[in-house]
Amino acid sequence: MILYTIHGNGYQDISELDSLEDVTVYVNLTNRCPCACTFCLRQTKEMEEGHSLWLKEEPTVEDVIKEFQKYDLDDFHEVVFCGFGEPLERVEDVIQIAGILKHFRRDLPIRVNTNGLACLIHQRDVTxxxxxxxxxxxxxxxxxxxxxxxxxxRSRFGIESFQAMLDFAKSCLEYVPFVVMSVVDIIGEEKIKKCQAICDDLGVTLRVRPFEE
Ligand code: SF4
Incomplete structure (x- = not known):
């Protein structure tokens, strides 16, 4: 499933939707990730058969564009690079796809959901x-x-990952209109306050998400 949307608690291929008006379209590019988060859905959630975000093989840029060509970009609310892996493992492809989408619809909002470790993955500032x-x-x-x-x-880059992720957020501010950091509510009020202070210091927005079993 390359282009999907979130429907209730599940994932639905957008080709199955009756209407695409105002839909948020997620792009599933890779299952690769330098982390092995203890809470990762890849490890804890069983996918309904046929709706899995596990990719047998990664789609090429051409595959993704071909999928988008089936639809009217004007219908979409937002396009989000997010799957069962870290989309910025394929940063060059994300940029290429986003560039093509922007060429056809300049005002199409495009978001990347990321672990913020892309500069470590690629050993350069990608922002x-x-x-x-x-x-x-x-x-x-x-x-x-x-x-x-x-x-x-449990990032494969170890303890330096946290600072690298914060540096990534700071760099993004120079090139991206909206930079958001997120935590899940189960970490508790005290830690949320500390995370808020980190975000205030960086000048980014904190989003507290409900934890999903
Ligand atoms: S960064 Fe995301 S995809 Fe990677 S292990 Fe953590 S939750 Fe899973």
């Missing part, structure tokens, strides 16, 4: 590439400090 193509970057902050972040995400 300038977002300019003019990505409108919102939503980063999983997860925890208020490096130790807890490391224990939760």
């Amino acid at each position: 300038p590439e977002f300019k003019g193509r990505i409108d919102t970057v939503s980063i999983s902050l997860n925890a208020p400090d490096a130790k807890e972040y490391d224990a939760l995400t």
Whole structure:
């Protein structure tokens, strides 16, 4: 399933929808990720057969564009790069796809949901590439400090991941209109307050999401 939307608690291929008007379309590009989060849906949620976001093979840029060509971009509310993996593992492809979509509809809002570790993955600052193509970057902050972040995400980059993720958020601010960091509500009020302080310091918005079993 390359283009999907979230329907109730599940994932639905947008080809199954009666109407695409105002729909948020998610692009499922990869199952690769440098993390192994303890709460990751990839490990904890069973997917309905036929609606799994597990990819047998990654779609090429051409495959994704072909899928989009089946629809009227004007119908869409937003396009979000987000699947069962880290979309910015394929940063060049994300940028290319976003550029093509913007070419056909300049005002189409485009978001990337990310763990914020793309600069570590690619060993370069990827954020300038977002300019003019990505409108919102939503980063999983997860925890208020490096130790807890490391224990939760089990990032293959280890303890330096937390600071790299914060640096990524800061850099995004230069190139992207909206930068959001998110935590889940189950971390508790005290930690949420600390995360809020981190976001205030960076100048980004904190979004507290309800935890999904
Ligand atoms: S960063 Fe996202 S995709 Fe990767 S392991 Fe964590 S929750 Fe799963």
